[in-house]
Amino acid sequence: MTDILLRILTPSPDAAESAVGDETVLLHLVNGTYYGLDAVGTQIWRMLKDGAALPDICRRLVEDFGVDLPTIESDVRAFLSDLLAQDIVIDG
């Protein structure tokens, strides 16, 4: 199975979002799932919306948080797998 970090993922057009301070709540308008992002999740979401490639997002998080790349990649994989399972991001 292709590593999720090698896929091109974009926010679903059915995902509505609302900022609450430095956090974000996402709502899938068709299946009714909603999803809360903390500040780091919000940062990833913004980069996804800006069209950033997933490897670039990981590298940026390494720079910003000083955490090693394997740890960041593992966390981002889990995070994106959740969003993908809820159809909040889609292949694009």
Next chain:
Amino acid sequence: MLAVRMVRTLSKHVAKQLSERPRIVHGQDFPTIEGWSVDLSAKTPSVSAEPTSNVVWSDERGFSISQVGPAGSKRMQVTFGTDISMEVDGLQRRVSNTSWRELNSADAHHFLADQVYPRILAQEGALIVHAGSFISRDRSVLLLGPSGRGKSTLIASFDQSGFVSMGDDACWISNEDGFALAESLYPSLRLFQDSLAAVFAGTIQTAPVGSHTMKRRVAPRPYLESRKVPVAAVFSIAEARSDEITVQRLSNADACMTCVENSFALDPSNAAQAAWRLKQASYLARAVPFFEIAYPRDYARLPEVRRAILDQVALLEPA
């Protein structure tokens, strides 16, 4: 280190400013809502002849909401169990009894005021949350939670300890000049017999809530507030977890989702309305601190629960 992930769905429960919002008017037999007609006669033939198209929401208590007619229709049917249902026609602005029987006054009052009207107001753009409320130092404190979580008992407890109650079931949230305001939809206080006996000293005048619940409606309190009051804080009532009384601040995202989860909707499947509720809930979550409170369901501990809430509210007050 990364990204708290919280997933919930709107399947269970699912500030626009209205210059002239419809108000609930309490008549002698049943409440009405301004600008809407209500027909409580037994099932009308035109409605009964048309099949309900699909159930868009239901809960474990037996409530369901269905869309009547073709997709996109503005006719929704709100049903409880097998014997109470009403159709809400958004185009005609009409509520019709679609039950197989005529409703008695208590059932009509309960179903209209507690189930139908909050959803109509939500459909018209208001954020209506499932919350009781009381006033402390000229600000309202909201106690948020689904039915059965203990809102009414706690509100009655505050009522009996000298605080002004606003209501025990549904609050209209609005935004004026940057302040979140709460207004009870109507001044209700409905309790089971054991709560009545535990909270109210001596006898108190009550009436039945409806034929399908043993709850009793406390006679209107002379001082129940029906005005808009700035919101100090929102407490989401958690299920009892232990003998401990715990109060925990919710993150903004959790607060927003808790608010959406406890908001009313006439058509929970309507995407535009859901997005609008999300926006309103995020406004409230930004404007007001949310807490989760868990406590044992023991009447003897209610004074401690009240103190825990009031202590937290006091910490929010400017010095």
